[in-house]
Amino acid sequence: MVDLRVNLAGIELDNPVIPASGTFGYGYEFAELYDINCLGTFSFKGTTREPRFGNPTPRIAECSAGMLNAVGLQNPGVERTLSEELPKLKTCFHKPVMANVSGFSVEEYAYTCARLDKAEQVGWLEVNISCPNVHNGGMSFGVCPEAAAAVTRAVKAVTAKPVFMKLSPNVTDIASIAKACQDAGADGISLINTLLGMRIDLKSRKPLLANGTGGFSGRAVLPVALRMVYQVYEAVDIPVIGMGGVSSAEDAVEMMLAGATAVEVGAANLVNPFVCKEIIDQLPEVMVKYGIHSLKEIIGGAHHG
């Protein structure tokens, strides 16, 4: 028997597979297809203090082995998330869920996290300081160690739940930002958010996305994500959630070898809605194939010896 369990900042997961924020809504669409309680947990749609419609459409553009999105944090706001989405989620998901939070000021991050701290269903806060699709917020906090630390401190002051800071790959030195978050009290690091990208329509000679730029994700970004998870694992002592291009059980194992305690799956959910269940189902076979008895043993395995 193989052991898929991992411990994520004090909470045990049945397995390390976590659908990433923004690709899984609040889980309902997927709960119609399979029992989502098979997941380690999932990270729900990025939540802000106020409701947001997000960016104009088109918000999606295809790329080779990936896609661009510029959704722009569409969400019903933290109050409706607490009063409507979480009670509805309770009917189909019975494990602690990960609350993904975004904001446009340090105060806003703290406010939204303080509100979500009260929700019993929420196991972890994943604080997105890396959204590339909103202006004057989001990613601007994740590209500078001081700003990342300021958000971390403000959030840690208002919650007892483990806080994972979700980092942007659009930086020159990811390790310094991860380290700044750790020093400010973060319980873990999530990475990578999407890579800033663009596509241009040959006929109209204009960007395909109404927002101009968007976040690149999908299979193509896996090597970039692996490299950054590897670097961050070396720089910090807190757990890392690895994501970026993961679409198979082998990818998940590779991400854990790079240093991830748990693995988020993003764009792949949009193409194959069953992908997370399939990864969980295939992990035991892949583990046997590579002589892995317990997933806990392989975290950061690529760094040793």
Next chain:
Amino acid sequence: MKQLLYTITGNRELVPGVWEMTLGGDTSPITKPGQFVNIQLDGFFLRRPISVCDWDRDSLKIIYKVVGKGTAAMSGMQPGQKLDVLSGLGNGFDTAKCGQRTAVIGGGAGVPPMYGLAKALLGAGKTPIAVLGFNTAGEVFYEEQFRNLGIETVVTTVDGSYGQKGFVTGALPRSYDYFCACGPLPMLKAVYSATTTSGLLSFEERMGCGFGACMGCSCKTKYGNKRICKDGPVLEKEEIIW
């Protein structure tokens, strides 16, 4: 929605650049005209959402226009090939809302779902009237299929090379008590303004997932934010914000 493997049983060009593909398999997830399927293609990351034109218990027809590399690849596919399809997506047209004399208005690549709708209305004992708009004579397809349903069918072309010259809005029936429309955005806007009754309009948008997860195709309506793929593609005239 179900993820299914469909087998291509036919794939033919109706007019230059417009293809009709027949697929065999379980069609149980398709319950309303105007729903769509989302097709995975080898070598392409995102699926291709295509409206269902017609279906029975174990086969369905889709009609697609070659507009990019994905649809070009589809046009090269042969009978016997299998396709991974998310089937029965979107809300579709609610025929219960339609009147006895519903104007069924399709423009170009928006014509196909109106065929399934016309059939469903006939099946519900109603008398639909079809208005089909194209740019020019060489682009007209499915006129015969609509006529073979035994319904009044008017074809318009913008350049007047076939049927009535002009836009669909110039060929609306003298009397109708409801309308359903699918076509390019400018056509939908014109139909919205020209029609005097309630109606349903089917919208197109670039999609990520096609089943409501990614918020890639959101729009604002008077009834709140909606996802074209999950809460649409069919919206009520009264809720639309242009």
